[in-house]
Amino acid sequence: MGFNAAPFDVVEASRRVWLQRWNPEAASGMAVFTAVLRSYQLLIDQVNAVTRRHGLTFARYQVLAWLATDPEPSLTLSWISNTLRIPPATVTDIIDRLEDDKLVRRVPHPSDARTTLAEITARGRKVADAATEDLNVTVYESVGLSERKRTALVELLAELRAEGNEFDVDQSRAVIEGVGSRAGRPKGGPEDEADVA
């Protein structure tokens, strides 16, 4: 769907309504959610338009991009599921489609027969890079905001995500440093269970 401007700023309008009918804390929280929602819609729309040009949905692109990026040419499906927060059944479907298009290949895990690895093909790598290049030029480089404000925004959202336990704050730094160590893990799971309900 093409993107037409809404007739007014829905976030600000809602916020005023909330302030009248509910309490200020709820109003600011609602405003955060609504602002994130509408920003997401704005951006995902542009992203979808690009990935579609390359024959991919965003979900499929995302998986392919990680496979293309990672030092290891293959990742376990469960790693994909946990990291990209895609339900297992959806990962299965995504890999099915990518396999149909010969962008990815299923490979048995060397030491754990339960586990399946997704391995990117040469063709897949080519498609991923072309799509990324296109995304960079068409969307990412022309997101609004100054460089300084982009940084501020990303930091605020990082804090929001950290507080919401969106990622494992304790382990994150260590994992990011050792970028190469993501794939081959025989166990694949975090060694200490996070206490999420």
Added chain:
Amino acid sequence: MGFNAAPFDVVEASRRVWLQRWNPEAASGMAVFTAVLRSYQLLIDQVNAVTRRHGLTFARYQVLAWLATDPEPSLTLSWISNTLRIPPATVTDIIDRLEDDKLVRRVPHPSDARTTLAEITARGRKVADAATEDLNVTVYESVGLSERKRTALVELLAELRAEGNEFDVDQSRAVIEGVGSRAGRPKGGPEDEADVA
């Protein structure tokens, strides 16, 4: 799906990869998009869990909440489509379901036979308010961040959305001031066409 922490901060990890393989502008833009995406996932997940308790999807809740909020008890389907950025066919579907549940009623527009109004029922109002109350307590009031940071975040996102032409910046203020004037408009459309491609 329950929400388990990802093993690391995917935004930061991606940003580093981008800085190595692509240019800094693309990296910061990608980080903005990814941060918005993951924040959206985090929040929409919580919101969905709440609305489901009340027998609604988020899309249906959103429509119902606007109907419950607006001074006018009815809105045109096209207004809903434009404002909440929901494709017309989807609005039809949403109203169908809400009608099935007796939360909303279709009413012919008094002066334009093409147009249909959605009017909230007493039952609909009750469900909407209960769901909103629940959302406030369960999600909105406990979004992270200090009040100051929430404001800063919402402002940054407003700028992002404005630059992306997510809403009609010129008219927005005027429309928001006259909150009551949204519904009954016989024409329903903006009087000057925004120059969107």
Added chain:
DNA sequence: GACAAATGCTACGGGGTCGAAGTAATTTGC
């Protein structure tokens, strides 16, 4: 007033996603 264009909505059909249940392999506990 008549015809073309624009607007508002709906019917149809398909694609993407995902919860739940099932299968297979591995790890844990005793």
Added chain:
DNA sequence: GCAAATTACTTCGACCCCGTAGCATTTGTC
């Protein structure tokens, strides 16, 4: 060393969303 619990993935079925095409009405143009 074996049963129970856990982990990894897939199958199935369903729901939600939405692009497309189409119909009805209104508006614009002459």
